[in-house]
Amino acid sequence: MxxxxxxxxxxxxxxxxxxxxxxxxxxxxxxxxxxxxxxxxxxxxxxxxxxxxxxxxxxxxxxxxxxxxxxxxxxxxxxxxxxxxxxxxxxxxxxxxxxxxxxxxxxxxxxxxxHVERFNGAVMELKKIVNDPILFEARRVGPFNPNFRNDSIVLDLMIHDIDIAASIGGKAQAVQAMGTPVNSKLADYASVNIFFGGKLSAHIISGRVNQTKERFLYVTQADALIVLDYTTQDINITRNWQTAQIIGNKELTYKNEFVQERLFVYKENALKAEIKHFLSCIARTSDRMTTPEHDLASLKLALTIDSLLRSGAYGETVIN
Ligand SMILES: NC(=O)c1ccc[n+]([C@@H]2O[C@H](COP(=O)([O-])OP(=O)(O)OC[C@H]3O[C@@H](n4cnc5c(N)ncnc54)[C@H](O)[C@@H]3O)[C@@H](O)[C@H]2O)c1
Known part of the structure; x- marks a missing residue:
């Protein structure tokens, strides 16, 4: 015990x-x-x-x-x-x-x-199905919470998406960041591009200036669009999109066909799973979900973006 x-x-x-x-x-x-x-x-x-x-x-x-x-x-x-x-x-x-x-x-x-989103059932499932990603697009927005006025939007919210993108994309090579303070002295809204090398990049929008709470991740692959809803822990995949033009008498119509899959996701309270994982690491019955090196790389990327935003409305840098 x-x-x-x-x-x-x-x-x-x-x-x-x-x-x-x-x-x-x-x-x-x-x-x-x-x-x-x-x-x-x-x-x-x-x-x-x-x-x-x-x-x-x-x-x-x-x-x-x-x-x-x-x-x-x-x-x-x-x-x-x-x-x-x-x-x-x-x-x-x-x-x-x-x-x-x-x-x-x-x-x-x-x-x-x-990093509680690592234990989100949909994120755990995502790692099994993403095999050739081209683009991650994350949108994590909600209303302002004054508790976090001393943390920028990056350390408050964006760090979740940075961590997940890096867990699949590997080492980031360069970033561009744009953001602006609205409710606090730090950026409350940010739009960031991360280049992972090869054809893979991530575009992340985080905001605490919004009237709705949304947490979505879209992963584009050559053969699929994967849509992950962090809140409901659902994953939907669209494949084989085909558009046919039909030229009729004085009119042009389009017919779209595609296959839509809804994945079965084992949904557990992610925080509970995180605590259970901590206990099993202590008991040495499971390996740590990520390496300390990954955790440090995620933090480094977040801090790089954070400092770009602190230095002005727009910035870009290469990650060493
Ligand atoms: N994993 C997530 O999704 C997630 C979500 C929200 C917050 N957080 C993190 O959790 C942490 C706390 O956030 P919160 O929203 O609960 O903040 P909070 O302000 O609601 O709670 C912080 C509590 O810590 C207490 N406290 C302050 N200094 C202390 C000290 N020296 N010793 C003991 N207690 C002290 C405060 O009195 C307060 O009750 C932050 O680091 C935040 O980034 C993580």
Missing amino acids: IKMGLIGLGKMGFYHLNLYDEINGLSVGGVCDALPSRSEAAPNTPFFTDYRDLLPLVDAVTIAAPTTFHYEIAKTCLNAGKHVLVEKPITTDYCEAEELFEIAAKRGLVLNVG
């Missing part, structure tokens, strides 16, 4: 805590939030306002405090010998993230990052 501690009992922490009861092999050692009033969200559970007081009671922690605190908290927890599941983004600095992975490796500890 893994004794789990939760650090940061805001929105995301609350989602984690609510799932703990449903997961075998886990007991809650205690929770922590800097705000004493948050103890109301975890009745009958040891509660601390300083995460260091929680550490003697637990084997592993989830860090769901604001991103700016991830590095300091994760470093202290790893140095205290605790396994760490840290919400995305792992840190706001590449070298800090590298250092955390080095400490984890040296101490034989699990350090996973909460």
Whole structure:
């Protein structure tokens, strides 16, 4: 039984805590939030306002405090010998993230990052069916959430799509980024092109200026258009599109024919799957879903895009 501690009992922490009861092999050692009033969200559970007081009671922690605190908290927890599941983004600095992975490796500890979309049933299925992609087009938009005014749209939302595109596309070679602040001092809307080399590129639109919440990924292959809905975890595939022109008496009509497939997707709560995966990594019953090198590459790409957006409305760079 893994004794789990939760650090940061805001929105995301609350989602984690609510799932703990449903997961075998886990007991809650205690929770922590800097705000004493948050103890109301975890009745009958040891509660601390300083995460260091929680550490003697637990084997592993989830860090769901604001991103700016991830590095300091994760470093202290790893140095205290605790396994760490840290919400995305792992840190706001590449070298800090590298250092955390080095400490984890040296101490034989699990350090996973909460890229929850990796555990979305549709994304897991997607990886089995994408074989010759040409273009990824992701659209992840929604209304503004003031909680994230200190994170740019890239570290808040786009990082999910960057991570998934890179998990299929491999190493990015160059990026173009365009974005603009609307509700905060940082970009709240961004449109980004990522070139992976060969014929593969990604176009990602992320926004927190929208009146609807949409999370879609379109993957174009020579023989198919794959449409993935992150929210419903559905995948639809269109193939063999053929248009016939029919010239009739004084009129030209078109007949479109295509095959549409709706994939069967095993749908599980993605966050629950992420926590279960963390536990099985600790128990060494499964390998880490991604390598630390992949996680670092995703972060590097996100930070590169973030800095392009911070430096102006438009920028492009080659990734080294
Ligand atoms: N995986 C996802 O899809 C996803 C979605 C939303 C948020 N997140 C990430 O989760 C993290 C938290 O986001 P949120 O929306 O829950 O924010 P939030 O503001 O709702 O919650 C953060 C909580 O942490 C507490 N806190 C602040 N400093 C602390 C400290 N030093 N020690 C302990 N507690 C502290 C705050 O009081 C607050 O209750 C962010 O890193 C964010 O990027 C991930």
